[in-house]
Each structure stands twice: as structure tokens, then as C-alpha cells.
Amino acid sequence: MIPLRDNIRSRTFPIINYLMIAVCGFVFFLQLAGEEQLAERYGMIPARVLNPGEPVEIVVGTQRVLTTRGIRVDPVTRPAEPAAVPNVLTLLTCIFLHGGWMHFLGNMWFLFIFGDNVEDCFGHFGYGLFYLGCGIAASTAHLVVNPDSTLPTIGASGAIAGVMGAYMYLYPRAQVLALIPFFVFFYLTVLPAPLFLGLWFFLQFFSGVMAIGATQAGGVAWWAHIGGFVVGFWVAWLLRRSRYLRPCVRDVRYGSREGFGSRESGPW
Numbered sequence: 001m002i003p004l005r006d007n008i009r010s011r012t013f014p015i016i017n018y019l020m021i022a023v024c025g026f027v028f029f030l031q032l033a034g035e036e037q038l039a040e041r042y043g044m045i046p047a048r049v050l051n052p053g054e055p056v057e058i059v060v061g062t063q064r065v066l067t068t069r070g071i072r073v074d075p076v077t078r079p080a081e082p083a084a085v086p087n088v089l090t091l092l093t094c095i096f097l098h099g100g101w102m103h104f105l106g107n108m109w110f111l112f113i114f115g116d117n118v119e120d121c122f123g124h125f126g127y128g129l130f131y132l133g134c135g136i137a138a139s140t141a142h143l144v145v146n147p148d149s150t151l152p153t154i155g156a157s158g159a160i161a162g163v164m165g166a167y168m169y170l171y172p173r174a175q176v177l178a179l180i181p182f183f184v185f186f187y188l189t190v191l192p193a194p195l196f197l198g199l200w201f202f203l204q205f206f207s208g209v210m211a212i213g214a215t216q217a218g219g220v221a222w223w224a225h226i227g228g229f230v231v232g233f234w235v236a237w238l239l240r241r242s243r244y245l246r247p248c249v250r251d252v253r254y255g256s257r258e259g260f261g262s263r264e265s266g267p268w
Helices: 017-033 038-042 046-050 087-096 099-120 124-145 157-170 195-212 223-240
Strands: 002-006 057-067 070-079 174-181 185-192 265-267
Touching: 002 087, 002 099, 017 038, 017 087, 017 099, 017 124, 017 157, 038 087, 046 087, 046 124, 087 124, 099 124, 099 195, 099 223, 124 157, 124 223, 157 195, 157 223, 185 195
Parallel strands: none
Antiparallel strands: 002 174, 057 070, 174 185, 185 265
């Protein structure tokens, strides 16, 4: 499911949310411009964080080796580029890097949809601290679950998961207009935001559990998503109960004439 918009109006201009999108865009432009080693120099490599000073080998491919028992496939490795910052700081710097267009655009779109309303409740400064804190928490969750991994961990997904967790708690009556691909057809439907975000979290948790025990985590940092979401939800709950957050907007942006606010769905 692809969220197209929500129905909650933001009272303030989400300057911090746009700033985070702009910073990620600038860094991604540097990656596209030829800075290929940014992922290794600023990405979080669990084995390097937990074993500072020890060499880390990056898998760059495979090779077939003929043995007396047949053909064996061995990994081809090379030394990783040294970190450009202290290893522990890569838990933060990694959240501004992305692995490709789909990775970048997907993350920024989810942040654009959900981040403005969370910033509206937290305030600009508080939201900035919250976003960065969720990113660090997400990186830490991945580090704990995959301590021996030598793959650079990059992406804002964990921090954005924290934003989504906070949104789920702060806006329990919000609705999301979602696009659902089904073979060659696309369906538009309106879903309660807690249902949309709850399904997303369930998929992350299920995938994360299935990935436990893998010798080398790869592809998606599931536990970064899980950790970020849980921390975001918990922080929002704690701050709301402590009355540190602004009252959240309850009115909607779109009227029923546009079919937004009903349970209707149909092909597009």
C-alpha cells in the first residue's frame, strides 16, 4: 500500500521536516555524483562499531572455486573504507544515506506524508531532536540484532518509522488515502491511519523475526524499522501523558465530496 495523503491539517509550516528531506536529498545527490564510498565511510557497520580497530571486510561478489568435491562458491571481499567519523557517530550519519532512487523516494514520501503532523505536535526543535533520536534508536536496534554484520547500514527508514509510530499514537482517528496495486490495476481506498500503520509494522515485525538467525543480514534492516517505530510510539505516549506536547489538530483537510472520509474504494 502506498499512502497518497492523510486528512489532518498542519497548523504550522513543517520547516524541520522539509529540512530533513532537503539534507537527505543533498546527500543522495552527492552519492549520485560519484561519491560511491559515502555508504562505507558514513554508514553504520555493526562489526566495525562493536570492534573498533579491527579490519572489516566488505563482500563485493562471489567466485567459483573448483575442488575435489565439486564447485564451491566463495565470497570475494575487500577492506572497507575507514569511517570518516568516530564509529559510534555512524549510528546517526547513516540515516542520511540511501541506496538508490526507490529507497530514497519511498522514504522521503512517507516522511512527507506523516512528518508534518508530528512536527505540529512536537514543535520544531522538539521534532528535530525526536527525529534524530529515533534514527539513533533504530540504528542501535539493528546493531544489537546483527552485531557481526559487515554490511553498511544506511537509510532514513528507522527514523521515519519513529515518526510513523508517533503519528499512530497521536492521531488515532486520522485516515489515509492509499493506493493498492493489484496486478495491472490500482485501487484507491481510505483506511484508518492506525490500521495502515499497524499493518506496516506487522509486516516489519514478521520479516524481522524470519530474518533472525541469518548468517549475514542483508537487503532490509527490519529491526531498525521495528526499533524506530516502537521508540517513536513510546516517546509520543510518554510526552503526551507528561503534557509536553501541543494539542493535536482534530479537523480534516479534505471534505467528503472528494470521497475522503468514507470507506468507499474502487479501481483507478
